[in-house]
Amino acid sequence: MKLRIPLIIKVLLPLQVIIIATLVFAGLSFYRETNQRWQREMDTRLARVVELIARELDPALLSQIDAPADLYTEAYTTLQKQLAQAQTAANVGFIGILRRDIKTHRLYYWVDVDNTGINYPFFYDTPEHWAAFEDGQRHAVRYADEFGSYYGLVAPIVVNDAQGQPYVIAIVEASLSVEARDLTQQSLINQLLPLIIGGSLVAIACAWLATVFVVNRPLQRLKHGALQLADGHLGHTLPDDQRVTDELTDLTRTFNLMSQRIAKLYTEQSERERMLGELQIARNVQQALLPKRLPSVAGLEVAAICLPQRETSGDFYGVIAQGSNTVDLMIGDVSGKSVPAALVMVATYSTLRALAGTQATPAMILDQTNTSLVQNIPRSMFAAVSYARIDALARTLVWANAGQVYPFLIHSSRNQPEFPEYLTGRGQSLPLGITPLIQYEDSPIQCNHGDMLLFFTDGIVEAMNSSDEMYGFERLEDLVRSLPADIHAQALLDAVLNDVQDFANHTEQHDDITMLAVKFV
């Protein structure tokens, strides 16, 4: 089972652990340092006060105090007042003078600030108390009695005996209550604890808020935006605070850019699909215009190929039977590509088709078509057209050319001086639609049995290969020369097309390819 851990937890949890650990560590360090400082200060105070009392106390006054009843004497009061003053000055918990009974090996209170009582037994003596009597040195003591636990210092009070020999008459003890110290430490903890807890809570809250507002909410907005995108709201953008610059705002801006580009691409794709659809319609219209089946004319073999390189073509051809022995041929190439060329092609072809049924000669048809196109198509566009009328019985050809590539006349007899022969025609040969100031001329040609005419557009000779070489006229001439004399019209077109495609070797071509072949049989 995969465990889903929200990002906010992944970010916050380590952050919170670090914050709390840092605060606790800082608090503990402060607590330890404060306690150590307090302890050093207390030790210094204790040392000073026991030394002072041991040095300054009047032993003569001590000797006047012996029994509990002496509690009310002036000597006791005087000594106690001195101890109390020292206690107040040093701010310690207790100062008392203790004496010993060697016979019973017991310590008793002598004078102290708490009025404990003269000869009140001191039960809780330690070896350090006795050591102060024995070695006359200051000693640290620690003990607990019926009232609490204490730690402090004892120092000997030294006097001279009758022989002038020094001896320890008593010891002075200055001590502090461990409970008071514990309470002080507790008080410190009580001060630190709310700070640590409060600081942790504030830090956690800040971290949480920062994570929510800085990370979580922008991510939620991005998620919402992505869902909007997925729901089809292309171009959906997120609020972009221009005042802020960080990784998340970068991500937001990138998302917005991506969303806008997707919307644009989608629009373009839609437009492209729409256009493709329209182009397909245009192509269908074009294809509908071109002959679906070539007419059968006695004494003639007719074949045609039209390969548009785009959805629509600028090339066209037509084969129109005018009677049992006569047929009109046309082949054309409109300047430009795509829809505009297709539209001009349709206009040109429609005009030519309309005129084909009249008694006009090819040149007259071209003249009239030219006049119509000059008036109706954009200035920058034109159409190169060859128009021929063939009498199959007489084996004659009347041909006019308007800027189209010269067709080949392929004689059946190979021993001609020019083989194949270019039909160059007569008069001017500008394409249709350029200028009305032109008049085309008919060129009559007598053919023989077995002769073949090959009309083709420039897509054949301008076919390119991957080395940017053009197919050219020479290759076409060589091919035609290499073909057998009895080749049929359709086989001729297939041979030319195969040769061009082999030459191009799958290189994308930019011009349409159209061919029309007629053989006198």
Add this chain to the structure above:
Amino acid sequence: MRRCLSFLLVGLLAGCSQQPQHLLRPNGVAVASDQQIYVSDRGNYRIAQLDSTGQIAASIGVFGVGPSNIHSGWDLGRDSFGRLYIGNFIYNDEATLVHDGVRSFEPDGSFVREFGGNDYDPAMDEPTNEPYGVTVDSADRIWVANYKANRVVVYHRDGQQLAEFFGEFGNGNEQFSGISDLVVDRERRHVYVVDSFNGRIQEFSLHEAGDMISLQFLRVIGRYGSNLGEFSYPLNIALDQATGDIYVGDMGNQRIQRLTHDGQPIAAFAPDLARWQVFGLAFHNNHVYAADAYNNTIWRFNADGSNPQRLGSEQ
């Protein structure tokens, strides 16, 4: 706020921890008719209940400075209804007394009330009461020995103050230097008051008329010293109701002295230890019970002081 937090934490810790199974500086003891022993367990801030075998069976009271808490308990009394009375002291962070009074608890541990509660300002050098001794007489009246005030105050168990005696510091008759405890012998109409610093017991005759109580000085028993019949810082006293004998915790001399009702010393006894410290005393059913603050235990002696047995602590 800080104090509240402090005690909240301590209370929380105390609540989470087990009750200690030993006594720490016990200084008051009372025994019930069913042999249950109640001890003012000062170091553990509670009243510990020991069964007849001496094992700690229950704890009463929770440490704290609140009105129902125990902060620093002293002597302990128990009335015929089983209600417990303990002298309670509250100290501040500087270990200065800021409040004292006698607090009562039902046997189930529920707090009842406080008698004679007084607040003290640590900044003021004002006299304090310090109720060290608590005794319940056979009429269920609560007698409180105020150590520092040298005063005895008597309360009805409902908290009503019935009488107040003494209050004069000194070493004369009816003057005291540290009243630490007292006992009331209603049968023989005697009241014995421990005059601790003066090393003596003062005996008074008791006169009762309904709730009216009066005392009349009879004699001083003992003096400072270490011989039989002498005392060094006596702190506690117990009464054998049957014989009228009194038992005095002679703390400074580390012994218990048994005396006749008119103060004639009978015997002194102690456990066989180099050191022990009598800080609480009770007599019940021919046994003397002594709280030993030095050894953190309760001693049970026969009435003649023989056969000391140790209770409430590890042997």
